[in-house]
Amino acid sequence: MSKPTPLSGFPEWLPAQRMIEQNVVERIRSTFELYGFAPLETRAVEPMDQLLRKGETSKEVYVLRRLQEDPANQKDDALGLHFDLTVPFARFVLENSGKLQFPFRRYQIQKVWRGERPQEGRYREFLQADIDVVDRDSLPFHYDAELPLVIGDAFRSLPIPPATILVNNRKVCEGFYRGLGLEDPDEVLRTVDKLDKIGPAKVGELLATLGASAAQVDAVLRLAQISTADASFVDEVRKLGVDNDLLNEGLGELVAVVDAANEHAPGLIRAELKIARGLDYYTGTVYETQLQGYERHGSICSGGRYENLASSGNERFPGVGISIGVSRMLGLLFGQSALTVSRSVPTAVVVALPSEELRGRCDAVARSLRSRRISTEVAPSAAKFGKQIRFAERRGIPYVWFPGADGEPDTVKDIRSGEQVEADAATWAPPAEDFVPSVQGV
Amino acid sequence: MSKPTPLSGFPEWLPAQRMIEQNVVERIRSTFELYGFAPLETRAVEPMDQLLRKGETSKEVYVLRRLQEDPANQKDDALGLHFDLTVPFARFVLENSGKLQFPFRRYQIQKVWRGERPQEGRYREFLQADIDVVDRDSLPFHYDAELPLVIGDAFRSLPIPPATILVNNRKVCEGFYRGLGLEDPDEVLRTVDKLDKIGPAKVGELLATLGASAAQVDAVLRLAQISTADASFVDEVRKLGVDNDLLNEGLGELVAVVDAANEHAPGLIRAELKIARGLDYYTGTVYETQLQGYERHGSICSGGRYENLASSGNERFPGVGISIGVSRMLGLLFGQSALTVSRSVPTAVVVALPSEELRGRCDAVARSLRSRRISTEVAPSAAKFGKQIRFAERRGIPYVWFPGADGEPDTVKDIRSGEQVEADAATWAPPAEDFVPSVQGV
Numbered sequence A, B: 001m002s003k004p005t006p007l008s009g010f011p012e013w014l015p016a017q018r019m020i021e022q023n024v025v026e027r028i029r030s031t032f033e034l035y036g037f038a039p040l041e042t043r044a045v046e047p048m049d050q051l052l053r054k055g056e057t058s059k060e061v062y063v064l065r066r067l068q069e070d071p072a073n074q075k076d077d078a079l080g081l082h083f084d085l086t087v088p089f090a091r092f093v094l095e096n097s098g099k100l101q102f103p104f105r106r107y108q109i110q111k112v113w114r115g116e117r118p119q120e121g122r123y124r125e126f127l128q129a130d131i132d133v134v135d136r137d138s139l140p141f142h143y144d145a146e147l148p149l150v151i152g153d154a155f156r157s158l159p160i161p162p163a164t165i166l167v168n169n170r171k172v173c174e175g176f177y178r179g180l181g182l183e184d185p186d187e188v189l190r191t192v193d194k195l196d197k198i199g200p201a202k203v204g205e206l207l208a209t210l211g212a213s214a215a216q217v218d219a220v221l222r223l224a225q226i227s228t229a230d231a232s233f234v235d236e237v238r239k240l241g242v243d244n245d246l247l248n249e250g251l252g253e254l255v256a257v258v259d260a261a262n263e264h265a266p267g268l269i270r271a272e273l274k275i276a277r278g279l280d281y282y283t284g285t286v287y288e289t290q291l292q293g294y295e296r297h298g299s300i301c302s303g304g305r306y307e308n309l310a311s312s313g314n315e316r317f318p319g320v321g322i323s324i325g326v327s328r329m330l331g332l333l334f335g336q337s338a339l340t341v342s343r344s345v346p347t348a349v350v351v352a353l354p355s356e357e358l359r360g361r362c363d364a365v366a367r368s369l370r371s372r373r374i375s376t377e378v379a380p381s382a383a384k385f386g387k388q389i390r391f392a393e394r395r396g397i398p399y400v401w402f403p404g405a406d407g408e409p410d411t412v413k414d415i416r417s418g419e420q421v422e423a424d425a426a427t428w429a430p431p432a433e434d435f436v437p438s439v440q441g442v
Helices: A017-033 A070-079 A086-095 A140-156 A170-181 A183-191 A195-209 A214-225 A234-238 A246-265 A328-333 A355-371 A384-395 B016-035 B071-077 B087-094 B142-158 B170-180 B187-190 B193-209 B214-224 B233-239 B245-264 B326-335 B356-370 B387-396
Strands: A045-047 A063-064 A079-081 A104-114 A125-135 A163-169 A269-270 A285-291 A302-313 A315-325 A339-341 A348-351 A374-377 A399-402 A411-414 A420-422 A439-441 B046-047 B061-064 B079-081 B103-115 B125-136 B163-169 B269-272 B285-291 B301-312 B315-325 B339-341 B350-351 B375-377 B399-402 B412-415 B421-423 B439-441
Touching: A017 A104, A017 A125, A017 A140, A017 A328, A017 A339, A017 A374, A017 A439, A063 B187, A063 B439, A079 B087, A086 A104, A086 A302, A086 A315, A125 A140, A125 A328, A140 A246, A140 A315, A163 A170, A163 A195, A170 A183, A170 A214, A170 A246, A183 A195, A183 A214, A195 A214, A195 B421, A214 A328, A234 A246, A246 A269, A246 A285, A246 B356, A328 A339, A348 A355, A348 A384, A348 B350, A355 A374, A355 B245, A374 A420, A384 A399, B016 B103, B016 B125, B016 B142, B016 B187, B016 B375, B016 B439, B046 B087, B087 B103, B087 B125, B087 B187, B087 B301, B125 B326, B142 B163, B142 B245, B142 B285, B142 B301, B142 B315, B163 B170, B163 B245, B170 B187, B170 B214, B170 B245, B187 B193, B187 B214, B193 B214, B233 B245, B245 B269, B245 B285, B315 B326, B326 B339, B350 B387, B356 B375, B387 B399
Parallel strands: A163 A269, A348 A374, A348 A399, B163 B269, B350 B375, B350 B399
Antiparallel strands: A045 A079, A063 A079, A063 B061, A104 A125, A125 A315, A163 A285, A285 A302, A302 A315, A339 A439, A399 A411, A411 A420, B046 B079, B061 B079, B103 B125, B125 B315, B163 B285, B285 B301, B301 B315, B339 B439, B399 B412, B412 B421
């Protein structure tokens, strides 16, 4: 065969990068579990009618067919790859509601797929790490305030730049637009969502074509400019002179989220009233997240409250969730060489092999070290010791073990410092920081 | 929408089962890393021409198309979901050979997909955990002996019944058949592979239709009956009176694998000369694995040596690998309720909420416990304490924390024993065995 080439939009990390990804996922998972979120994995596929039910992502779905399938049969039960983890989760909750305890807190760390045209920073396959809380019939609002704190803790556990969670509430926008007398608040919201792409002048023109007066356009744009680190956004909204019950409800909710964050994690959150989120299923709080120094690349962690995503007959499970775009975040950081790992393999010790006849003896050394959780490999072949040391060096493995000849004691060499000491495989251990590879930010 | 129903062949675990799966995967991964295997993940998709290149699995592939794709364009760059992790790994090695260090040891724990008709114990989506070692041009044989020892350690780290790895070598079979004068050893091997399904009489008939004499059929069936825990299979083969160079080479290799296992892990391995493995790419050692008490369900862990899977132009990367069928193994064990977890959530402590006004105080208790790695939730609402205790009970959470009223000290209750003691959130910790849920075999 000819030498294969990468597929655009399907990132693959080299082992050292995969070690970083695994370390990052492990820390995120550990934080989620500290807050009592239970793990869940759903299948990669959903029936197409489920995937096309909500949102504007229908065009991005990958449809599956079995190679030997009769094309005439295909429509009946067509399956597609999931494009997020929220829609499959909502389906899972409905399907298993009798077996779950509510409120149900779960996390889910899985690949998702979008069949879109690849472009910078857009992947067709990527890893997401989601938390959601759902409850039967109604879900207390305080979860909207708790979730960003969990995410804040997760980010603080990582060697990455500080993150700011931008939060808004759709009730604020919809109530404000209604209070202004605008008839189609959803359409206005979708237009405002284009602010970062096309700028306020173009957004104003589009709003005018929707029938908004100059005063309405001005008010909409001024609302979108409001951004505060505390609850002072309320005063700024009030100054715009719009009154509406839904607006007031939304402001109250948004204050609760911002106040909780300022009590427990000062500096984590900003109220930013232009945040809209594309997906149709959000009904209240919405979140986006900027990584300091990477603001222009957009949100690396988003979510919101959804009242109606999981419902069937008279069963209804409102929820709130946030999703970390793990691949997106790592892609940005790898692009800037902003994350490093101390070695490209888990191995802490290579046992040098004096001759192939001594492989059994070297295997026994390795077994003894492994029994005390020290990752160990035996050299692949009985080459000159210089070559065996280079084997370790090229992988960043810190220690080489030399079995003693003819009753001499074994020695172990730290190949970074060159220090070589006598050692007993039954008791020797490296310093704690050398046990497993360490991941660092730059 | 109507209530969703499961999709046949796409298993989904409930959170308690997913916790078990995660625990099992974590132990497997930890063993792989102790042996210096580096982590890798490849994309879920491969070009169809890659997937159809080898083996008999072509009929099982899921083909992808983008929903909005022009069907006329589809053939050019059709993608399919990978059906194993070996073919994608071989492709990855060829694609990235300039960036990898050889011999390259990697593990890979990912979902794979097969579009086959679902039947008992056959999944369309399942999790595999693979280790492979590849090297440039040639790979030392001792890795064929090392890999089953890694797998043996991984299995011993799990609370499951003992596993036996059955090992054979295709050179033994091919050499024996050639030495007997049979012209198409591959066809004979494929026929012998049906022994467990159709029995020796039927296999004999099929061999006769391939032109085998009665004496040849008899020798082939007698070879397939040989099964020994040590190297004594060599004498049994010799008694059949066949001599062939390839046979001798295969016997030497198989002895090396069996001897190494008997030195380092007595009882782990049996030489079983009927093991053939369906996949065409194996060229020497082949492995299958039986779980005690589940023998009739077939192999839960298989693999072998492949000389020619990863090659392009004059580059060649022979390898040897084994794959644990994680979903398959867990499906069997879950079916017998043979694995349990001590609770269905990570949470160790629920902080009872006396009133909604005290949520801030309860959040502070939770934060303090979490800072010492104790998984904690605050109760969802200020219900009666009896209801809050039932919230914990239903999830198997062992401790409920009660904030003291009016300057009284806090208390914590072990709801299994009923014991309630004064406690300070800054210093209290549960016993070590209650920190995280524990997984047990039955």
